[in-house]
Amino acid sequence: MKLKETVSMDVLKEFNFMMVEHNTQSGFQRFTKHYGIFLVTVCNNQLEKAIQITLNADGRQPMKNNRIVASIHQINHDLCEMAVRGYLELPQHSVEPITNDWDKQMRESNPFAFMMQDC
Numbered sequence: 001m002k003l004k005e006t007v008s009m010d011v012l013k014e015f016n017f018m019m020v021e022h023n024t025q026s027g028f029q030r031f032t033k034h035y036g037i038f039l040v041t042v043c044n045n046q047l048e049k050a051i052q053i054t055l056n057a058d059g060r061q062p063m064k065n066n067r068i069v070a071s072i073h074q075i076n077h078d079l080c081e082m083a084v085r086g087y088l089e090l091p092q093h094s095v096e097p098i099t100n101d102w103d104k105q106m107r108e109s110n111p112f113a114f115m116m117q118d119c
Contacts, residue, residue, distance in 0.1 A: 001079070003042065003049040004089045011087055012042060015078050036071030051079070 003009070012031045013019075021030035021043075030043040039056035042049060053075065057066065082088050107113065 001051050002089050003051070003082075003087055005049070007049075007087045009042065009044055009049065011082075011085075015082070017042065035074045036068065037066045038071050038075060040075060 003011075009029045009031060012033075015033065017031040017033040017040075019029060020032050021028065023029075026045075028043065028045045030041065032039060032041050034040075034056065037055060037057040039054045041052045041054065079088070083090065
């Protein structure tokens with residue numbers, strides 16, 4: 001997911017992103033925002049305004065009390081708002097809804113399937 005080419009990087013300030021790097025000669029800009037233990041970065045050079053989400057935590061430490069669900073909810077809220085405002089480049093093709101066949105998944109992943117009789 002990335003910002004549209006026609007959208008200025010400055011719109012990220014509306015979502016409390018901070019500019020952490022700017023090169024006036026090349027025009028390079030990097031914006032970041034922390035959502036709990038996640039770091040979201042957007043830059044306009046090699047990532048071409050791509051939105052990159054990184055887990056910004058020590059993987060050796062326990063994840064408890066980090067409110068991961070709340071952080072993901074905040075990221076999702078901002079991305080949805082960006083999409084509503086027309087800032088994001090969305091895929092041109094329609095996405096087919098995914099149906100979840102719980103019974104089929106259980107049959108396929110059941111380690112004790114060999115004990116069950118097929119009726």
